[in-house]
Amino acid sequence: MSVSTPHAGGQRFSFAGIATAVLDSEGTVLRWSQEAAELLDRTAEEVCGRPVRALLAEATEHAGWARIGRTTTPAAGQTVLRHRSGNAIEVAFRVLPLAPSAEFLLLAAPARHVTDWEQSAAFLHALLAQDRIGVGIHDTDLTVVRTNVTPDMFGGLALPVGTRLREVIAAEDAEDVEAALHQVLDTGVPLIDREQRVRSPHVPGRQWTMSLSAFRMEDAKGGPTGIAAVFTDATEYQQARRRVDLSHEAALRIGASLDVKRTTQDLVDVLVPTLGDVAYVSLAEAVLEGEEPPKLVGGGQWRMQRTAVASATGPWPAALLQPGAAVPPLLSAEGVPLLLSTAALRDVQDVRAVLLDPAKVPSVLADPTQHRLFVPEGGHSAMWAPLFARGLVLGSVTVWRTEQPEPFDEADADVLAEIASRAALSVDNARRYTREHRANIALQQRLLPPATTDTPAAETAGLYRPAGGGAGISGDWYDVIPLPSLRVALVVGDVIGHGLPATATMGRLRTAVRTLADLELDPTELLTHLDDLVQQLAGEADPGHEDTIGATCLYAVYNPVARHCALASAGHPPPVVVRPDGTVAVLDVSPGPPLGVGDMPFETTTIDLEPGSVLALYTDGLIERDDGDIDGGLQWLTDHLTALAGPGSGRALEDTGRVLLADLGDAPPRDDAACLLARTRAVPAQSTASWEFPADPAVVAEAREATARQLAAWGLDELAFTTELIVSELVTNAVRYAGGPIGLRLIRQNVLVCEVTDPSNTQPRLRRARWSDEGGRGLFLVAQLSTRWGSRYGQSGKTIWAEQCLTTAVGLHAVD
Numbered sequence: 001m002s003v004s005t006p007h008a009g010g011q012r013f014s015f016a017g018i019a020t021a022v023l024d025s026e027g028t029v030l031r032w033s034q035e036a037a038e039l040l041d042r043t044a045e046e047v048c049g050r051p052v053r054a055l056l057a058e059a060t061e062h063a064g065w066a067r068i069g070r071t072t073t074p075a076a077g078q079t080v081l082r083h084r085s086g087n088a089i090e091v092a093f094r095v096l097p098l099a100p101s102a103e104f105l106l107l108a109a110p111a112r113h114v115t116d117w118e119q120s121a122a123f124l125h126a127l128l129a130q131d132r133i134g135v136g137i138h139d140t141d142l143t144v145v146r147t148n149v150t151p152d153m154f155g156g157l158a159l160p161v162g163t164r165l166r167e168v169i170a171a172e173d174a175e176d177v178e179a180a181l182h183q184v185l186d187t188g189v190p191l192i193d194r195e196q197r198v199r200s201p202h203v204p205g206r207q208w209t210m211s212l213s214a215f216r217m218e219d220a221k222g223g224p225t226g227i228a229a230v231f232t233d234a235t236e237y238q239q240a241r242r243r244v245d246l247s248h249e250a251a252l253r254i255g256a257s258l259d260v261k262r263t264t265q266d267l268v269d270v271l272v273p274t275l276g277d278v279a280y281v282s283l284a285e286a287v288l289e290g291e292e293p294p295k296l297v298g299g300g301q302w303r304m305q306r307t308a309v310a311s312a313t314g315p316w317p318a319a320l321l322q323p324g325a326a327v328p329p330l331l332s333a334e335g336v337p338l339l340l341s342t343a344a345l346r347d348v349q350d351v352r353a354v355l356l357d358p359a360k361v362p363s364v365l366a367d368p369t370q371h372r373l374f375v376p377e378g379g380h381s382a383m384w385a386p387l388f389a390r391g392l393v394l395g396s397v398t399v400w401r402t403e404q405p406e407p408f409d410e411a412d413a414d415v416l417a418e419i420a421s422r423a424a425l426s427v428d429n430a431r432r433y434t435r436e437h438r439a440n441i442a443l444q445q446r447l448l449p450p451a452t453t454d455t456p457a458a459e460t461a462g463l464y465r466p467a468g469g470g471a472g473i474s475g476d477w478y479d480v481i482p483l484p485s486l487r488v489a490l491v492v493g494d495v496i497g498h499g500l501p502a503t504a505t506m507g508r509l510r511t512a513v514r515t516l517a518d519l520e521l522d523p524t525e526l527l528t529h530l531d532d533l534v535q536q537l538a539g540e541a542d543p544g545h546e547d548t549i550g551a552t553c554l555y556a557v558y559n560p561v562a563r564h565c566a567l568a569s570a571g572h573p574p575p576v577v578v579r580p581d582g583t584v585a586v587l588d589v590s591p592g593p594p595l596g597v598g599d600m601p602f603e604t605t606t607i608d609l610e611p612g613s614v615l616a617l618y619t620d621g622l623i624e625r626d627d628g629d630i631d632g633g634l635q636w637l638t639d640h641l642t643a644l645a646g647p648g649s650g651r652a653l654e655d656t657g658r659v660l661l662a663d664l665g666d667a668p669p670r671d672d673a674a675c676l677l678a679r680t681r682a683v684p685a686q687s688t689a690s691w692e693f694p695a696d697p698a699v700v701a702e703a704r705e706a707t708a709r710q711l712a713a714w715g716l717d718e719l720a721f722t723t724e725l726i727v728s729e730l731v732t733n734a735v736r737y738a739g740g741p742i743g744l745r746l747i748r749q750n751v752l753v754c755e756v757t758d759p760s761n762t763q764p765r766l767r768r769a770r771w772s773d774e775g776g777r778g779l780f781l782v783a784q785l786s787t788r789w790g791s792r793y794g795q796s797g798k799t800i801w802a803e804q805c806l807t808t809a810v811g812l813h814a815v816d
Contacts, residue, residue, distance in 0.1 A: 018109045020108075022098070023105075025103070028051055028052070029047050076095065079093065090112075133231075134159070136231075137227070138227040142164060169199065170198075173197055176196065180196075181214055184214050184215065185227055193213055196209070212229065215228055239411070246270065251422065254266045260288055260431055263426045264281040265307075267423040271310065277313065277403045278310070278311050278399070279310050280310075280321070283387070283427070288305065289434070303326065304326070304395065305324065306323055313403065353383050353413040353417040355409075355410070356382035358381065358382060381400070383412065392428065394431070452654055453480045455480075455486075460480045460653065462675070462677075463660075463661055475494065475498075475502035476672040477674060479492075484801050486559075486753065488558050489556065491517075492619060492676050495509065508537065513553075527595070531602075549596060550597075551570075552569075552594050554572040555570075563608060566604050567604065567607070569592060570593065570595045570602060571594030580613060584641055609680045614656075614679050621672050621673035690743065691706050693731070695738070700731050704728055708724060726786060730800055754802050754803075764779055764798075764800055
């Protein structure tokens with residue numbers, strides 16, 4: 001039989017499993033319960049009227065059980081009873097007298113059940129006795145019916161019996177907790193280790209982080225009777241975990257960029273809102289330029305700039321110092337910058353974060369204007385830490401709390417110091433990268449010629465786009481080299497690899513090209529010498545890196561008098577020409593091997609170019625595509641050149657090149673791209689005059705007379721005397737040492753060029769004659785009378801030339 005009565009609180013207690021019997025004074029069974037019948041599988045008819053000792057198992061005698069009916073002292077203990085099946089059942093029993101009769105009440109239950117009940121009671125007692133583990137037992141209405149939570153347990157948080165959660169914690173938090181408990185009550189699914197914020201409705205700003213677990217209590221039939229909630233104060237653990245998570249996030253996010261400002265912005269984005277509500281970073285202006293900031297002591301004016309800000313409540317407040325603004329100097333009471341004060345120096349040297357007392361800030365920042373610039377509205381707690389790396393103070397970071405009620409503590413300061421130290425190294429790495437990158441860019445820019453040039457042969461525009469959107473530099477280059485007789489050399493090249501080594505190699509090759517061009521070598525011969533140089537550079541390279549030294553190059557010489565262009569390629573993409581009639585063609589230049597291969601010939605291709613033609617020389621970065629379709633890239637180039645540089649476009653060459661590079665897209669290119677555009681000009685036929693003479697001393701006078709007449713026709717009589725002397729000396733030398741035929745040509749442009757051609761390949765040499773020598777002064781006179789002079793060799797013979805500056809602007813314009 002199972003009997004239950006209502007509990008005062010509406011709960012019900014179950015006696016199921018307890019067997020009962022009524023005995024007389026002799027130990028005879030008078031009455032037998034249903035639970036007793038189920039325990040031994042013996043009915044009341046079988047047991048009643050018989051002595052209770054008959055139920056004992058064989059050879060079992062329990063003193064307490066045996067005394068039943070022989071004494072008034074209640075008996076209790078354990079014994080073994082015999083089941084109808086013959087099995088032995090160990091039970092715990094208790095015998096109670098029933099006053100005023102002489103009868104006794106026998107209570108018995110399986111021993112294992114009694115042990116469970118005793119352990120459960122002991123467990124509940126021990127649990128309720130804990131002072132760091134809160135226990136709350138709630139009825140089905142979530143009213144507290146039993147608890148161990150006192151005001152001293154969690155620093156002011158109490159849970160009185162008979163109350164509801166909304167009466168002891170903030171309504172919003174209580175609503176969250178009760179919703180979770182109702183779900184446990186409805187579903188029976190336990191709640192395990194839920195992190196719950198709990199705020200006090202009586203003490204503003206006081207809050208805890210609780211770890212809450214709950215399970216449903218049920219009656220014998222499985223019906224819900226209430227909720228048992230167990231919770232612990234996880235505030236310190238949660239704060240410690242938050243700090244660990246913050247440090248981990250800082251390690252992941254800060255330093256991913258090599259941009260100084262981006263790195264500082266990553267720093268404040270990590271700190272807000274996890275650690276504080278407002279944060280800002282100020283850096284020395286020198287750091288932003290890639291330079292080292294002034295030392296803490298010993299000189300230099302300390303200039304700071306606000307570089308990064310973050311606010312948890314929305315846009316950066318307008319009253320605070322804005323990003324990019326200069327930080328006004330903050331002076332201590334001693335009149336020295338705060339960052340250089342004795343206390344600050346100790347903090348910097350210890351790489352320590354400092355807790356700032358907002359109450360003392362007005363005394364430090366006496367100027368209300370400065371106070372508004374540095375203290376956010378509602379700021380009640382702050383920390384400051386130096387950005388100190390490799391012996392340099394790069395700047396500082398400051399964090400304020402305006403919304404979070406808890407003030408910063410020393411543990412927060414330790415976390416800020418750790419993060420600031422890591423961030424300072426990242427900022428310094430970015431600073432050093434900025435310095436080195438700017439140095440590399442400056443080096444490359446110094447190695448490249450001016451972006452635009454204007455010569456009688458052509459106007460040019462060169463453009464360069466580094467790989468990675470400016471993050472990387474390499475060895476792409478272009479060059480425009482004025483040559484004698486109004487000619488111009490156009491060069492474009494691409495060194496293997498990226499970075500400073502490629503730039504250095506490029507500088508050496510460009511210098512070599514200029515030197516070889518000054519010797520007026522044929523394009524084929526020039527590339528042959530350049531190939532030898534690259535092989536020498538490869539031989540000088542470290543073992544295993546020989547294959548990384550190499551380049552491609554295209555060398556072209558345009559002659560505005562003959563109006564033709566001679567080109568030779570060392571593994572370089574072919575140039576594109578836009579002719580004055582609008583037609584576009586990819587020039588068929590026979591490509592030789594890249595520079596450095598060796599033992600392979602180069603070939604010169606000569607084409608005619610009308611005045612006004614646009615010649616485009618470029619590196620492969622301009623036409624390479626992600627899909628590897630070079631032909632498609634070349635078609636893209638020709639189409640764009642047709643639209644941008646065709647007749648009627650009216651666009652300057654520099655603008656054409658800028659638009660061309662912009663049309664490559666916004667994605668950072670994988671390779672550098674260099675482009676050299678040249679719009680050709682021609683020297684008018686009336687600005688040149690030429691004669692041919694036999695190798696006879698008498699022709700010297702004829703040459704002088706022809707020169708004088710031509711200069712008079714051009715209106716250059718003031719140059720007649722010096723030019724006749726130059727012609728006389730050069731023609732005399734040709735007659736004496738080279739033989740005929742002898743060619744004489746005058747070219748009038750911004751300079752006056754005098755050329756004498758003979759069939760000899762003998763190199764003319766300038767020497768100083770002694771006073772007793774009868775000859776040897778010819779070339780010396782030519783050098784003294786001209787601005788510059790030199791010689792070049794053709795397929796047969798040589799040409800000696802001399803230039804003179806013109807003092808008149810008459811007839812000095814080329815034909816465009």
